[in-house]
Amino acid sequence: MSANSATSSSSSRAHSALPHLLIPFAACSAPAWLPTMQALPRDSTRNLSRLLQGMKPIRTDEGDAHTLSPPHERALARAQGLLGDAGVDGLIPWAASDAAKHLQADGQLAWAWITPCHWAMGRGHATLSDPAALALREDESRALLTAMQPYFESDGITLHDVDAPGPQRWLAEGELFRSLPTASLDRVLGRNVDAWLPGAKSVGAKKITLLQNEMQMLLYTHPLNDERAARRELPVNSIWISGTGALPTDYAPAAKANINVTRSLAQAVFADDWDAYAQAWAQLDGGAVAQLLARQQAGEAVRLTLCGERSAQTFASSQAGLFARISSLLAPKPIWDGLQQL
Numbered sequence: 001m002s003a004n005s006a007t008s009s010s011s012s013r014a015h016s017a018l019p020h021l022l023i024p025f026a027a028c029s030a031p032a033w034l035p036t037m038q039a040l041p042r043d044s045t046r047n048l049s050r051l052l053q054g055m056k057p058i059r060t061d062e063g064d065a066h067t068l069s070p071p072h073e074r075a076l077a078r079a080q081g082l083l084g085d086a087g088v089d090g091l092i093p094w095a096a097s098d099a100a101k102h103l104q105a106d107g108q109l110a111w112a113w114i115t116p117c118h119w120a121m122g123r124g125h126a127t128l129s130d131p132a133a134l135a136l137r138e139d140e141s142r143a144l145l146t147a148m149q150p151y152f153e154s155d156g157i158t159l160h161d162v163d164a165p166g167p168q169r170w171l172a173e174g175e176l177f178r179s180l181p182t183a184s185l186d187r188v189l190g191r192n193v194d195a196w197l198p199g200a201k202s203v204g205a206k207k208i209t210l211l212q213n214e215m216q217m218l219l220y221t222h223p224l225n226d227e228r229a230a231r232r233e234l235p236v237n238s239i240w241i242s243g244t245g246a247l248p249t250d251y252a253p254a255a256k257a258n259i260n261v262t263r264s265l266a267q268a269v270f271a272d273d274w275d276a277y278a279q280a281w282a283q284l285d286g287g288a289v290a291q292l293l294a295r296q297q298a299g300e301a302v303r304l305t306l307c308g309e310r311s312a313q314t315f316a317s318s319q320a321g322l323f324a325r326i327s328s329l330l331a332p333k334p335i336w337d338g339l340q341q342l
Contacts, residue, residue: 024072027308037336056318071312090181094243110178113243308342
């Protein structure tokens with residue numbers, strides 16, 4: 001190894017070790033978001049404002065609200081080396097990463113997550129409910145997987161029930177997933193599913209659409225749903241396919257960023273609970289943000305990524321000049337002013 005290569009490798013490891021806080025849904029498109037942010041007491045984001053005063057933007061990931069992979073997943077995938085050179089929308093191989101970790105699978109195989117879920121039927125469309133609301137038990141998960149397995153196998157797909165991802169989803173291996181872009185659950189929760197389905201753009205997409213329809217017919221008459229109905233629980237009436245693709249050829253699972261992803265804001269958005277969203281900001285500011293601020297004030301280099309539904313912006317510690325620091329203190333902007341751009 002050359003001296004330059006060794007230096008580059010050392011720099012990469014040092015970069016990956018930086019404490020990095022990633023905040024999904026710091027902004028969103030819901031009409032209630034801006035009034036909620038404007039009504040927040042200043043104390044609810046005081047630490048975030050102080051943290052940003054000692055930082056500078058180093059990367060902006062610009063996009064729109066219609067990408068299959070939301071900004072926070074793109075940022076996390078980039079930090080973990082999962083994007084690869086192509087970075088095709090909807091092909092972040094989250095399932096392949098899980099398979100490599102939990103099944104010691106060949107990194108060149110293609111994988112997907114299969115999530116049993118409930119579609120709430122409305123007038124002319126279906127809305128995807130949060131799969132966590134099903135509270136699917138392990139025995140229920142195994143029963144559903146056993147019933148579905150023959151259908152998947154007929155399309156060359158093998159289902160795996162792995163403990164680590166939990167009973168809410170399974171791992172599926174199959175060549176169909178290699179080049180099949182799919183929408184993240186975080187894009188679809190609480191929304192009309194039609195805009196996010198694979199459609200019929202390729203042979204693989206057509207097969208997956210047919211398979212999904214077959215699963216809906218199977219689930220409609222499955223006795224497990226009769227048992228759930230007797231317990232007044234939501235039926236499992238469909239599946240969602242996501243996290244598709246194969247690992248990049250240069251993927252190195254050991255070289256992951258020291259990254260903390262918070263989910264409290266996202267959960268409040270999915271529940272359309274804006275009181276909870278406001279409380280989540282206060283708790284986040286007093287918790288993970290305050291901890292990152294303390295490390296920054298102790299002299300550590302830290303990173304912060306704020307994500308909306310369109311874009312994400314990453315900040316890094318900076319030795320700002322005296323004038324810049326005084327200016328930020330004299331004329332502080334409300335935090336929501338910058339977040340609106342995400």
